[in-house]
Amino acid sequence: MRRTSCSACGSAHLEQILDLGNSPIADAYAASPVESLRLDRYPLQLAVCDKCWLVQLLEVLPQEQLFGTGYSFYTSASPPLSQYHEVYASKVMESYSALARRSTVEIGCNDGDLLRHFHEQGCPSLGIDPAVGPVKAARERGLDVRTRPFTLTYAQDLFYEYGTVGLVIANHVLAHVADVSDFLAGVSLILDDDGVALIEVQYLPDLLVNNAFDLVYHEHRNFFSLTSLEAALERHGLFVTNFIHTDRQGGSIRIEVRKRHYHAPGITMLRNHENWLHTMGAYEGLQGRVDRIRTRLRELVHEERSKGSVVGYGAPAKATTLLNFCHIFELPCTVDTTVAKQNRYIPGTTTKIVAPEEVGDQETFLLLAWNYMSKIVRDHSEGRWIVPIPAPVIL
Numbered sequence: 081m082r083r084t085s086c087s088a089c090g091s092a093h094l095e096q097i098l099d100l101g102n103s104p105i106a107d108a109y110a111a112s113p114v115e116s117l118r119l120d121r122y123p124l125q126l127a128v129c130d131k132c133w134l135v136q137l138l139e140v141l142p143q144e145q146l147f148g149t150g151y152s153f154y155t156s157a158s159p160p161l162s163q164y165h166e167v168y169a170s171k172v173m174e175s176y177s178a179l180a181r182r183s184t185v186e187i188g189c190n191d192g193d194l195l196r197h198f199h200e201q202g203c204p205s206l207g208i209d210p211a212v213g214p215v216k217a218a219r220e221r222g223l224d225v226r227t228r229p230f231t232l233t234y235a236q237d238l239f240y241e242y243g244t245v246g247l248v249i250a251n252h253v254l255a256h257v258a259d260v261s262d263f264l265a266g267v268s269l270i271l272d273d274d275g276v277a278l279i280e281v282q283y284l285p286d287l288l289v290n291n292a293f294d295l296v297y298h299e300h301r302n303f304f305s306l307t308s309l310e311a312a313l314e315r316h317g318l319f320v321t322n323f324i325h326t327d328r329q330g331g332s333i334r335i336e337v338r339k340r341h342y343h344a345p346g347i348t349m350l351r352n353h354e355n356w357l358h359t360m361g362a363y364e365g366l367q368g369r370v371d372r373i374r375t376r377l378r379e380l381v382h383e384e385r386s387k388g389s390v391v392g393y394g395a396p397a398k399a400t401t402l403l404n405f406c407h408i409f410e411l412p413c414t415v416d417t418t419v420a421k422q423n424r425y426i427p428g429t430t431t432k433i434v435a436p437e438e439v440g441d442q443e444t445f446l447l448l449a450w451n452y453m454s455k456i457v458r459d460h461s462e463g464r465w466i467v468p469i470p471a472p473v474i475l
Protein backbone atom coordinates (compact mmCIF):
# COMPACT_ATOMS: atom_id res chain seq x y z
CA MET A 81 0.00 0.00 0.00
CA ARG A 82 1.36 3.39 -0.94
CA ARG A 83 1.33 5.99 1.80
CA THR A 84 -0.65 9.13 0.98
CA SER A 85 -0.34 10.98 4.31
CA CYS A 86 2.38 11.59 6.90
CA SER A 87 2.77 8.87 9.52
CA ALA A 88 3.22 11.44 12.31
CA CYS A 89 1.16 14.55 11.49
CA GLY A 90 -1.28 13.31 8.84
CA SER A 91 -0.31 15.97 6.27
CA ALA A 92 -0.90 14.96 2.64
CA HIS A 93 2.21 16.85 1.48
CA LEU A 94 4.80 14.12 1.04
CA GLU A 95 7.65 14.93 -1.32
CA GLN A 96 9.61 11.99 -2.77
CA ILE A 97 13.37 12.39 -2.15
CA LEU A 98 14.89 9.00 -3.02
CA ASP A 99 14.00 6.15 -5.36
CA LEU A 100 15.94 2.90 -4.87
CA GLY A 101 13.86 0.92 -7.36
CA ASN A 102 12.22 -2.36 -6.36
CA SER A 103 13.80 -4.57 -3.72
CA PRO A 104 12.83 -7.78 -1.88
CA ILE A 105 12.08 -7.74 1.86
CA ALA A 106 15.54 -7.22 3.32
CA ASP A 107 15.78 -10.10 5.78
CA ALA A 108 13.78 -12.70 3.82
CA TYR A 109 16.96 -14.81 3.55
CA ALA A 110 16.24 -17.46 0.92
CA ALA A 111 16.98 -21.19 1.04
CA SER A 112 18.24 -21.43 -2.57
CA PRO A 113 19.50 -19.13 -5.33
CA VAL A 114 16.33 -19.70 -7.36
CA GLU A 115 14.07 -18.86 -4.42
CA SER A 116 16.22 -15.79 -3.75
CA LEU A 117 15.99 -14.46 -7.32
CA ARG A 118 12.26 -15.09 -7.48
CA LEU A 119 11.34 -13.24 -4.29
CA ASP A 120 8.70 -10.56 -4.78
CA ARG A 121 10.08 -7.04 -5.07
CA TYR A 122 8.43 -3.89 -3.76
CA PRO A 123 9.14 -0.19 -4.36
CA LEU A 124 11.71 1.38 -2.06
CA GLN A 125 11.12 5.12 -2.10
CA LEU A 126 11.60 7.75 0.58
CA ALA A 127 9.56 10.90 1.04
CA VAL A 128 9.71 13.84 3.43
CA CYS A 129 6.70 15.57 4.99
CA ASP A 130 7.00 19.28 4.30
CA LYS A 131 5.01 20.09 7.47
CA CYS A 132 6.76 18.12 10.26
CA TRP A 133 9.84 17.00 8.20
CA LEU A 134 9.50 13.33 9.07
CA VAL A 135 11.26 11.22 6.43
CA GLN A 136 9.28 8.08 5.66
CA LEU A 137 8.96 5.15 3.30
CA LEU A 138 6.20 5.50 0.73
CA GLU A 139 5.46 1.79 0.39
CA VAL A 140 3.91 0.35 3.58
CA LEU A 141 3.93 -3.46 3.48
CA PRO A 142 1.61 -5.34 5.85
CA GLN A 143 2.98 -5.83 9.37
CA GLU A 144 2.52 -9.62 9.19
CA GLN A 145 4.60 -9.81 5.99
CA LEU A 146 7.53 -8.01 7.65
CA PHE A 147 7.48 -9.21 11.25
CA GLY A 148 5.50 -12.47 11.20
CA THR A 149 6.70 -16.04 11.35
CA GLY A 150 9.51 -15.53 8.81
CA TYR A 151 11.21 -12.70 10.73
CA SER A 152 14.75 -13.89 11.35
CA PHE A 153 16.47 -11.12 13.28
CA TYR A 154 17.45 -12.25 16.80
CA THR A 155 19.24 -9.55 18.79
CA SER A 156 21.17 -12.00 20.98
CA ALA A 157 22.75 -13.53 17.84
CA SER A 158 24.84 -10.37 17.48
CA PRO A 159 27.65 -10.24 20.10
CA PRO A 160 28.25 -6.47 19.69
CA LEU A 161 24.53 -5.83 20.18
CA SER A 162 24.42 -8.05 23.28
CA GLN A 163 27.31 -6.09 24.77
CA TYR A 164 25.54 -2.85 23.89
CA HIS A 165 22.44 -4.09 25.75
CA GLU A 166 24.43 -5.05 28.83
CA VAL A 167 25.98 -1.58 29.07
CA TYR A 168 22.63 0.04 28.27
CA ALA A 169 20.84 -1.86 31.06
CA SER A 170 23.44 -0.97 33.68
CA LYS A 171 23.27 2.73 32.72
CA VAL A 172 19.48 2.69 32.88
CA MET A 173 19.57 1.05 36.32
CA GLU A 174 22.00 3.74 37.50
CA SER A 175 19.72 6.58 36.39
CA TYR A 176 16.16 5.22 36.61
CA SER A 177 16.34 2.39 39.15
CA ALA A 178 13.24 3.45 41.12
CA LEU A 179 11.09 3.73 37.97
CA ALA A 180 12.41 0.43 36.57
CA ARG A 181 11.67 -1.33 39.85
CA ARG A 182 8.12 0.06 39.79
CA SER A 183 7.49 -1.55 36.37
CA THR A 184 9.35 -1.80 33.04
CA VAL A 185 7.76 -2.35 29.64
CA GLU A 186 9.95 -2.89 26.58
CA ILE A 187 8.21 -2.41 23.25
CA GLY A 188 9.96 -4.34 20.47
CA CYS A 189 11.85 -6.56 22.92
CA ASN A 190 12.75 -9.18 20.26
CA ASP A 191 14.28 -12.22 22.02
CA GLY A 192 14.60 -10.41 25.35
CA ASP A 193 18.33 -9.75 25.11
CA LEU A 194 17.90 -6.36 26.82
CA LEU A 195 14.78 -7.05 28.91
CA ARG A 196 16.41 -10.02 30.66
CA HIS A 197 18.78 -7.66 32.49
CA PHE A 198 15.82 -5.91 34.14
CA HIS A 199 14.10 -9.22 34.88
CA GLU A 200 17.30 -10.59 36.47
CA GLN A 201 17.49 -7.54 38.74
CA GLY A 202 13.98 -8.13 40.03
CA CYS A 203 12.16 -5.39 38.09
CA PRO A 204 8.56 -6.31 37.21
CA SER A 205 8.98 -6.44 33.44
CA LEU A 206 6.87 -7.08 30.38
CA GLY A 207 7.92 -7.32 26.73
CA ILE A 208 5.81 -6.69 23.63
CA ASP A 209 6.85 -7.78 20.15
CA PRO A 210 5.03 -9.10 17.07
CA ALA A 211 7.87 -11.38 15.86
CA VAL A 212 6.86 -14.97 16.67
CA GLY A 213 10.28 -16.66 16.69
CA PRO A 214 12.11 -14.09 18.84
CA VAL A 215 9.19 -13.93 21.31
CA LYS A 216 9.34 -17.71 21.72
CA ALA A 217 13.06 -17.40 22.52
CA ALA A 218 12.31 -14.62 25.04
CA ARG A 219 9.73 -16.78 26.82
CA GLU A 220 12.22 -19.63 27.00
CA ARG A 221 14.34 -17.23 29.07
CA GLY A 222 11.47 -16.92 31.53
CA LEU A 223 10.35 -13.47 30.35
CA ASP A 224 6.73 -12.36 30.18
CA VAL A 225 6.25 -11.29 26.54
CA ARG A 226 3.14 -10.62 24.46
CA THR A 227 3.18 -11.38 20.72
CA ARG A 228 1.55 -8.19 19.52
CA PRO A 229 2.41 -5.05 17.60
CA PHE A 230 2.18 -2.05 19.93
CA THR A 231 -0.77 0.19 19.00
CA LEU A 232 -3.09 2.52 20.88
CA THR A 233 -5.74 -0.22 20.88
CA TYR A 234 -3.32 -2.68 22.47
CA ALA A 235 -2.11 -0.02 24.92
CA GLN A 236 -5.71 0.31 26.13
CA ASP A 237 -5.78 -3.44 26.88
CA LEU A 238 -2.50 -3.12 28.77
CA PHE A 239 -3.76 -0.11 30.67
CA TYR A 240 -6.84 -2.02 31.89
CA GLU A 241 -4.69 -5.01 32.83
CA TYR A 242 -1.66 -3.28 34.40
CA GLY A 243 -2.44 0.39 34.89
CA THR A 244 0.42 2.72 34.10
CA VAL A 245 4.14 1.91 34.15
CA GLY A 246 7.27 3.66 35.41
CA LEU A 247 9.70 2.96 32.59
CA VAL A 248 8.93 2.37 28.91
CA ILE A 249 11.78 1.35 26.60
CA ALA A 250 11.45 1.42 22.80
CA ASN A 251 14.76 0.92 21.03
CA HIS A 252 14.83 0.92 17.23
CA VAL A 253 11.14 0.13 17.03
CA LEU A 254 9.61 3.50 16.14
CA ALA A 255 11.20 3.20 12.71
CA HIS A 256 9.17 0.04 12.14
CA VAL A 257 5.68 1.31 12.89
CA ALA A 258 3.22 2.25 10.17
CA ASP A 259 1.43 4.86 12.31
CA VAL A 260 3.82 6.88 14.48
CA SER A 261 1.03 8.98 15.95
CA ASP A 262 -0.99 5.94 17.08
CA PHE A 263 2.12 4.35 18.66
CA LEU A 264 3.01 7.49 20.64
CA ALA A 265 -0.59 7.90 21.81
CA GLY A 266 -0.24 4.38 23.25
CA VAL A 267 3.03 5.27 25.01
CA SER A 268 1.41 8.36 26.52
CA LEU A 269 -1.52 6.27 27.79
CA ILE A 270 0.56 3.68 29.64
CA LEU A 271 3.29 5.98 30.99
CA ASP A 272 3.04 7.13 34.63
CA ASP A 273 2.72 10.90 35.02
CA ASP A 274 6.22 10.94 36.56
CA GLY A 275 7.48 8.07 34.37
CA VAL A 276 10.17 8.04 31.70
CA ALA A 277 10.19 6.61 28.20
CA LEU A 278 13.58 5.89 26.66
CA ILE A 279 13.40 5.84 22.88
CA GLU A 280 16.30 5.15 20.56
CA VAL A 281 16.07 5.75 16.82
CA GLN A 282 18.45 5.93 13.93
CA TYR A 283 19.45 9.56 13.44
CA LEU A 284 18.45 10.92 10.04
CA PRO A 285 21.23 13.54 9.72
CA ASP A 286 23.83 10.75 10.01
CA LEU A 287 22.10 8.86 7.21
CA LEU A 288 22.07 11.96 4.99
CA VAL A 289 25.64 13.06 5.74
CA ASN A 290 27.03 9.53 5.29
CA ASN A 291 24.92 8.71 2.21
CA ALA A 292 23.82 5.60 4.11
CA PHE A 293 21.01 4.79 1.70
CA ASP A 294 21.26 1.05 2.48
CA LEU A 295 19.62 1.74 5.86
CA VAL A 296 16.46 2.19 3.81
CA TYR A 297 14.49 -1.06 3.58
CA HIS A 298 10.86 -2.02 4.01
CA GLU A 299 11.13 -2.70 7.75
CA HIS A 300 12.44 0.87 8.26
CA ARG A 301 9.42 3.02 7.64
CA ASN A 302 10.44 6.23 9.48
CA PHE A 303 13.69 8.19 9.80
CA PHE A 304 13.85 10.76 12.58
CA SER A 305 15.71 13.90 13.47
CA LEU A 306 15.38 15.27 17.02
CA THR A 307 12.98 17.95 15.81
CA SER A 308 10.70 15.69 13.77
CA LEU A 309 10.54 13.27 16.70
CA GLU A 310 9.81 16.09 19.16
CA ALA A 311 6.98 17.34 16.98
CA ALA A 312 5.45 13.85 16.88
CA LEU A 313 5.82 13.40 20.67
CA GLU A 314 4.40 16.79 21.61
CA ARG A 315 1.11 15.99 19.89
CA HIS A 316 0.66 13.40 22.65
CA GLY A 317 1.85 15.45 25.63
CA LEU A 318 5.33 13.94 25.61
CA PHE A 319 8.54 15.99 25.74
CA VAL A 320 12.20 15.26 25.11
CA THR A 321 14.08 16.06 28.31
CA ASN A 322 17.53 14.65 27.48
CA PHE A 323 19.38 12.92 24.68
CA ILE A 324 22.65 11.26 23.76
CA HIS A 325 24.09 10.44 20.37
CA THR A 326 25.24 6.80 19.93
CA ASP A 327 27.02 4.96 17.13
CA ARG A 328 24.48 2.16 16.79
CA GLN A 329 23.18 1.47 13.24
CA GLY A 330 25.39 4.07 11.61
CA GLY A 331 24.40 6.80 14.12
CA SER A 332 21.42 6.97 16.48
CA ILE A 333 19.95 9.19 19.18
CA ARG A 334 18.66 7.91 22.51
CA ILE A 335 16.14 10.29 24.01
CA GLU A 336 14.60 10.57 27.46
CA VAL A 337 10.90 11.45 27.28
CA ARG A 338 8.69 12.73 30.09
CA LYS A 339 5.25 14.24 30.47
CA ARG A 340 6.65 17.60 31.47
CA HIS A 341 8.99 20.17 29.96
CA TYR A 342 12.57 20.24 31.13
CA HIS A 343 15.29 21.79 29.05
CA ALA A 344 18.43 19.73 29.40
CA PRO A 345 21.63 21.41 28.27
CA GLY A 346 22.36 20.71 24.64
CA ILE A 347 18.83 20.17 23.36
CA THR A 348 18.41 23.71 22.06
CA MET A 349 21.82 23.51 20.40
CA LEU A 350 20.98 20.24 18.64
CA ARG A 351 17.62 21.67 17.54
CA ASN A 352 19.42 24.65 16.03
CA HIS A 353 21.90 22.35 14.32
CA GLU A 354 18.97 20.69 12.58
CA ASN A 355 17.66 23.88 10.94
CA TRP A 356 19.20 22.78 7.64
CA LEU A 357 16.78 19.82 7.57
CA HIS A 358 13.78 22.12 7.36
CA THR A 359 14.12 23.09 3.73
CA MET A 360 13.84 20.83 0.69
CA GLY A 361 17.45 21.71 -0.18
CA ALA A 362 18.65 19.24 2.49
CA TYR A 363 17.23 16.34 0.51
CA GLU A 364 17.65 17.38 -3.10
CA GLY A 365 21.18 16.07 -3.62
CA LEU A 366 20.62 12.65 -2.05
CA GLN A 367 19.48 10.80 -5.18
CA GLY A 368 22.47 12.06 -7.18
CA ARG A 369 24.97 11.07 -4.48
CA VAL A 370 23.44 7.62 -4.15
CA ASP A 371 23.45 7.10 -7.93
CA ARG A 372 27.16 8.03 -8.01
CA ILE A 373 27.89 5.50 -5.23
CA ARG A 374 26.26 2.81 -7.35
CA THR A 375 28.36 3.67 -10.41
CA ARG A 376 31.64 3.86 -8.48
CA LEU A 377 30.99 0.73 -6.43
CA ARG A 378 30.25 -1.32 -9.54
CA GLU A 379 33.51 -0.06 -11.09
CA LEU A 380 35.54 -1.02 -8.00
CA VAL A 381 34.00 -4.49 -7.77
CA HIS A 382 34.66 -4.99 -11.49
CA GLU A 383 38.32 -3.85 -11.19
CA GLU A 384 38.98 -6.08 -8.18
CA ARG A 385 37.32 -9.03 -9.84
CA SER A 386 39.71 -8.74 -12.79
CA LYS A 387 42.54 -9.46 -10.28
CA GLY A 388 40.87 -12.20 -8.20
CA SER A 389 37.65 -13.07 -6.43
CA VAL A 390 35.51 -10.60 -4.50
CA VAL A 391 33.31 -11.83 -1.65
CA GLY A 392 31.06 -10.01 0.81
CA TYR A 393 31.60 -9.45 4.52
CA GLY A 394 28.47 -9.40 6.64
CA ALA A 395 24.84 -10.20 5.81
CA PRO A 396 22.90 -7.45 7.57
CA ALA A 397 19.47 -6.46 6.23
CA LYS A 398 21.04 -3.38 4.65
CA ALA A 399 23.14 -5.63 2.36
CA THR A 400 19.91 -6.51 0.53
CA THR A 401 19.29 -2.85 -0.31
CA LEU A 402 22.91 -2.18 -1.27
CA LEU A 403 23.38 -5.22 -3.52
CA ASN A 404 19.98 -4.98 -5.21
CA PHE A 405 20.14 -1.24 -5.82
CA CYS A 406 23.72 -1.48 -7.12
CA HIS A 407 22.86 -4.53 -9.27
CA ILE A 408 25.61 -6.61 -7.65
CA PHE A 409 23.77 -9.92 -7.77
CA GLU A 410 26.53 -12.48 -8.14
CA LEU A 411 29.11 -12.26 -5.34
CA PRO A 412 29.83 -15.97 -4.72
CA CYS A 413 29.40 -15.65 -0.96
CA THR A 414 29.41 -13.35 2.05
CA VAL A 415 30.76 -14.09 5.52
CA ASP A 416 28.52 -13.81 8.58
CA THR A 417 28.87 -15.17 12.10
CA THR A 418 25.07 -15.51 12.61
CA VAL A 419 24.45 -19.25 12.40
CA ALA A 420 20.74 -18.84 11.49
CA LYS A 421 21.72 -16.93 8.32
CA GLN A 422 24.45 -19.33 7.17
CA ASN A 423 23.76 -21.42 4.05
CA ARG A 424 20.98 -19.06 3.08
CA TYR A 425 21.09 -16.36 0.37
CA ILE A 426 20.94 -12.57 0.44
CA PRO A 427 17.45 -11.79 -0.90
CA GLY A 428 17.37 -11.03 -4.62
CA THR A 429 20.92 -12.30 -5.22
CA THR A 430 22.80 -15.59 -5.63
CA THR A 431 25.17 -14.63 -2.79
CA LYS A 432 25.40 -17.44 -0.25
CA ILE A 433 25.96 -16.60 3.43
CA VAL A 434 28.82 -18.67 4.87
CA ALA A 435 30.71 -19.06 8.15
CA PRO A 436 33.98 -17.09 8.46
CA GLU A 437 36.15 -20.25 8.41
CA GLU A 438 34.88 -21.09 4.89
CA VAL A 439 36.67 -18.09 3.38
CA GLY A 440 40.39 -17.27 3.44
CA ASP A 441 41.74 -14.07 4.93
CA GLN A 442 43.39 -12.78 1.78
CA GLU A 443 40.36 -12.16 -0.38
CA THR A 444 39.00 -8.84 -1.49
CA PHE A 445 35.96 -8.23 0.69
CA LEU A 446 33.05 -5.94 -0.06
CA LEU A 447 32.24 -4.67 3.44
CA LEU A 448 28.46 -4.94 3.72
CA ALA A 449 28.45 -4.51 7.54
CA TRP A 450 30.25 -1.16 7.21
CA ASN A 451 29.01 0.09 10.60
CA TYR A 452 31.43 -2.40 12.25
CA MET A 453 34.28 -1.36 9.93
CA SER A 454 36.96 -0.59 12.51
CA LYS A 455 36.54 -3.88 14.37
CA ILE A 456 36.21 -6.08 11.28
CA VAL A 457 39.15 -4.59 9.41
CA ARG A 458 41.32 -4.76 12.55
CA ASP A 459 40.48 -8.45 13.01
CA HIS A 460 41.19 -9.30 9.35
CA SER A 461 44.15 -7.14 8.47
CA GLU A 462 45.31 -9.47 5.65
CA GLY A 463 42.42 -8.78 3.28
CA ARG A 464 41.66 -5.97 0.87
CA TRP A 465 38.47 -4.10 1.63
CA ILE A 466 35.99 -2.30 -0.59
CA VAL A 467 34.11 0.04 1.74
CA PRO A 468 30.90 1.28 0.06
CA ILE A 469 29.68 4.00 2.46
CA PRO A 470 29.94 7.07 2.63
CA ALA A 471 31.76 6.85 -0.73
CA PRO A 472 33.29 3.71 -2.25
CA VAL A 473 37.00 3.30 -1.46
CA ILE A 474 39.55 0.49 -1.24
CA LEU A 475 41.46 -0.08 2.02
Ligand SMILES: [Zn+2]
Nearest residue numbers: 086089129132
Ligand atom coordinates in the same frame (compact mmCIF):
# COMPACT_ATOMS: atom_id res chain seq x y z
ZN1 LIG B 1 4.26 15.21 8.89
